[in-house]
Amino acid sequence: MARHVVAPVGELPPGSRKFLTIDERPIAVFNVKGEFFGLLNRCPHQGAALCEGPLIGLAQSSEPGEIEYSKLGEIIRCPWHGWEFDIRTGQSYCDPKRFRVKAYAVNVEPGSSVVKGPYIAETLKVSVENDYVVVDL
């Protein structure tokens, strides 16, 4: 497992997402209300760029006439066929046994520890004063 520096925290404000390719894998990192999430940007259903879809909530029903809408902004909906995945876990809600999108741990680390390594910063210049979003692959 390697830890890759994605961006300074200030460049990924809440509501934003960043697409990048790490080790030839398309990755998307999201900031949802201050929490960071990472997903493989490829839908396990037919291969679309999943993370270009909208972030919606999870509509569930205990019985007809009852609707609960939860996990607001935490469900990614594929831009092709509308398959829904939980960005916390990559879980599919319609076929959880067959389909799961790879989820990656994303953390915020201080520049002081990032500078020491063994982080892979790629094209980013890391300074001690900043905090950085890092993803574990």
Next chain:
Amino acid sequence: MNVQFRPSADGSVTAKTAIADCDIHPARRSMKDLYPYLAKRWHDHLETYGGHAYQGMMVGPPYPKAQPNASRRDAYPPEGGVQGSSLSFMQQQHLDPNNVALGVLNPLNTGQGLRNQELSAALATAINDWQIAEWTSKDTRLKGSVVVANEDGVASAAEIRKRAGDKNFVQVLLLSRNVEPLGQRRYWPIYEAAQEVGLPIGVHAFGFGGNPITASGWPSYYIEEMVGHSQCQQTALASIVLEGVLERFPKLKMIMIEAGFGWAPSLAWRLDRVWQKLRSEVPHVKRPPSEYIKDHIWWTTQPMEDPERRDHLFQTIDWIGWDKLLFATDYPHWDYDEPSRVLPAGVSDANRAAFYLGNARELYGIA
């Protein structure tokens, strides 16, 4: 799932199997795109009155769609406009990376089923001229469909004969939901003209005839419309067989587009069994209905049948015939089928080649 058609990172075409896509939807940015092909009288008419269909909705489809314009969210052209309105972006996103050697255009929302028959006919002619000018003359992989004012059989037949021998077109386009079931006599001039000029008839799901999508009335949800297309197509096909259309026009070939094919054996079995008892009611149906279906009907694949067990898929196709399936993606619509993800493992090379390209080339007469 064992064939990989993965585009290379730089977007260039990699060495991969050429395919046909028998259901591509070119779109207009707006109605004004058709003005060069429409008399001024109709510009003013459209701006003053608009078009009104048989269905209750003044504008838009009878059911909402799951994605904007019922299309992939990643298919907006970079230069603006709705999905499917840019040839260059269609080439870049779909035709080139998927190595589409033959693409059949099916323009929708183009005046089919308008109550004003003269406007319907003018729009059909315009959309046919537009297909040549904006699409097929610019990319010879693309072939058009002759759009007709489907509720006016005489006007439709005239439009079909006008396009006779024009290699820009490979079929006549009808929709499944019309004012009456498709076998009825008001539509016969369309079949007569199509047989005469040697074009097959494509029957695409949807339509504007004003009838509910289901035989039990208007359902509540879009998902019911999505699965309703196959029910609707069954009624259209049963009508075509039982009215004797394929007896009257024995050289006619028809393609069922975007309505599935898994139901074909079940419909045919039921038709045959009931026909044995009620044959005298429809003496013009001289052979078991299943024979007409097997001889005259082709099927596009999208949205592909996807049973849990692949042997169920293969059994269904065995009944239909591997030579009757035409691969389609439905680009740019949201329920697009990705070419590499459609056929499970276990298909022979010959059947795979027929499925993806060979059947389409033969049916449409494209070398």
